[in-house]
Amino acid sequence: MPTSPRLRLAAIAAAALLPLAGCSDGGSRAAKPESLAWEPCPAPDAAEGTGQPPGPEWECTALDVPLDYDKPDGDTIELALIRARATDATHRIGSLIYNFGGPGGSGVATLPAAAKDYQRLRARYDLVSFDPRGVGRSAAVRCEDDKQLDAYYASDATPVGPAAEKTFVDNLKTYSAACEKNSGAVLPYVGTLNAARDLDRIRDALGDAKLYYFGISYGTELGGVYAHLFPKNVGRAVFDAVVDPTNDAAQGALGQAKGFQLALGNFAKDCIDRGDECRLPGSTPKEIEDGIVALQKRLAVKPIPVGDRKLTETAATGGIAQALYSKDFWPLLEQGLDEADGGSGQLLLALADAMNGRNQNGTYSNIGAANTAINCADFKDRYTLEQTKAQLPAFRAASRVFGDYLGWAMMGCTAWPVPGAWQTPDVSAPGSAPILVIGNTGDPATPYEGAGKMAEKLGSGVGVELTYKGEGHGAYDSGNPCVQKAVDGYLLDGKVPAADSVCTR
Template identity: 75%
Template sequence: MPTSAGLRGAAALTAALLALAGCSGSNDDGSVKAAPELRWDSCPAPNAAEGDGRPPGAEWECAGLDVPLDYDDPDGKTIELALIRSKALDPGKRIGSLVFNFGGPGGSGVAALPGAAQDYQRLRQRFDLVSFDPRGVGRSAPVTCLDDRRLDAYYQGDSSPEGPVEERAYLDGLKRYAAACEKNSATVLPHVGTPDAARDLDRIRQALGDEKLYYFGISYGTELGGVYAHQFPDKVGRAVFDAVVDPTKTSEQGSLGQAQGFQLALGNFAKDCVDRGEDCRLPGTTAEEVEQGIVDLQKRLRAAPIPGSGDRKLTETAATNGIAQALYSKEFWPLLEQGLDEADGGQGQLLLALSDAMNGRNQNGTYSNIGAANTAINCADYESRYTLAQTKAALPRFRAASPVFGDFLGWGLLGCSAWPVPGAWETPDVSAPGAAPILVIGNTGDPATPYEGARKMVERLGEGVGVELTFEGEGHGAYNSGDRCVQRAVDGYLLDGKVPAADTVCKAT
């Protein structure tokens, strides 16, 4: 499951339902030529791979940056990274460029930043706000796999098979998907991993003309930021890691942590519903009864999917995916409540729309490439390749962690089993001795990147580098929750260099 699909999906779901910077002039890594000058121009509308939608406003400019496809062959083939920026509102007090990665992996920063920029307006006073499509994503040499029609069928498939026949069908589907990715994107697949993306990030820094990187990483963006800090510790300026991926966990441990995290968030949602008494539309007088009602709904959908949208049905898999999507933000809890109530009555349109947002399905039936890029980046990063036997042996742990999401995430261990490119690591190295302080924010109610990951990131960054801030709240991420305590701490750090006291705690009001 993506670590931050909800960030990109939220904007699409809401709509559906309700001067030139120069190069640094230096060759920082000793092997690749200095980044060329960026040529900024007006932005086109996002394309289907980025998520489709309206063109950004006039305050946004776009550019392309050529980078080596293979950093081991710096004079060989290049690819172009797509960038977007909005200039600082107070040029006289401008600090530099603040580069965002909103996560995924696989999310388009070019599409996401204009929609999210209102949450970062105070930072825009003194920073150019900048984001980009990482390699393999959106306009940046995108990974492509299945066409839209086949993706509809793929996402309608059963992702928690029972018995040999369903298991074989599931494995065959994964093989066909991997084969399509290799057929359509063989050149780029070996080069979309996080280490290469981190080197791209430093090329972006150079091209923006900044001596140090100012960075705001969310969800997977924290893993990318950690790998960057490891590779370029002396180039870290001020960096914020929000909704932190645990760098100590293997792919299996990370998925198990997500099962626990989404179950925790679902329990918090259920308790909130019950606490509202008769206003809660779901059956049950306790949170446990509400959760059991959701498990019962999943069982009914497995036996008999219900009408969704057009000729697409709401299956058990789509419902589970939609429930997870709604848990990324407390703002979507009312939609989750409504969707579950409607599904209980035989109408699956809302839960299917939530699932579509998670999968990157646009309103016109096309798909962004977030799903393909997410798989390609994860499989390029993590070396584990699970067999059917290993996966089935792990399922009891996943089911114990989450009656609702355990099967869904447990079977997901097979996602890279047929992948044509080997993975790079068991866990990423984010040690960054000598780097400037990095603000690391953990959210106690985060479903996709459980709270404990923030402390692990601080430990792995090394003494004197990671500074932890705790947000006692709900949803994926802290700064974009609007909490003033979190925002004051982050703004003071990024704008004025005031590092918060270690172990600062902000409580949602």
């Protein structure tokens, strides 16, 4: 998931440096546009994920920002940026800045790979993205090494019994200690409030009086916090695959359990509807789900060898979740489950590797470390073993397949070395320009209800909700003509869709 899910729920950071008061510029004045020295882009580094250098239309640069905005003249870090210039310079509007989510996803690596979906927007915008602080080339958070991460992601994340629970907690403590040892200097400063201040620095350095923004998944939360801090600086903004800003960490995790269960049911129904073409045993969606639960139980006892690695129950569950992010991945999920049932775990493990940022050469991007660090810098809650176990029945009721996996993930920040900033983010943005907020009824990772909550919290006349009745994480990149017409009409021509508009498949 280069736009990785908020599966690894955490609590988030740096209360000392993250004052929420008011909507001042937070020290947002930045270097002048000409200070950005754009150059040809290198290939993504290991922290961003391996790959080929972007094509010649892409340029890269770096922008210095304060490590601690309470000390604007103190230490700085570099933010990595990437852009492709507008193809119609005569009618250019400005720069359209993307955040693809995670948190922890590299925008520098993701935007070139996804740019084909945004070519109409590139006509009048420079397409721009960045590695947020703590991510990729921007002061990357680093925790365990590749060998340690292989063991960490293979370990049991749904423990049963005191001994397994102790091992689970010890693994979390070891991981958090490694993060503190290797990245302790930046951990207090990687939260969303600081990232929002960075976003305003980027806007200013690009020479735009207003922010033109496309936020996806966690990028919607970042965009909402930006709109709260800098409402007068919002130009045209789109939030797609919207995070519910009213959920605390536990509520967000439970919402995801329900969302992934919904998506799994839709996948199973689609398989049944295809009759004999469906490779999975069962004549009803429930029977297909029964088979998946049975596979999980077998893997918990006896993982499937895959070379010198193993497909564990935890890895299989992560791989299933990864495949539910897009309907395009459903055939891979069907094949992976069928093969695992027959004793081959290679495909499900590959899907789990994609979830965890493992590259084909065995190295890891830092998406997992950054995801934990940013979440733990944001959310205050630190759940004890007893609190977590008390909530597991609700998670299991929400999903037999994902309930334990997401319930136990609530402890991801329990041993974290720095405190979190909020219970829930403040995204109220009175005085902001309209923000188009798109909810997808079949979204597994950011359930549909979050879009309505975001629109409501942004405020009357600011949040404009659009519903897409579809599948997968996000709406614009589904290719749905109705969604794309609404988004393009707003970003390119300033036409705000009617409130509560609906697009169907």
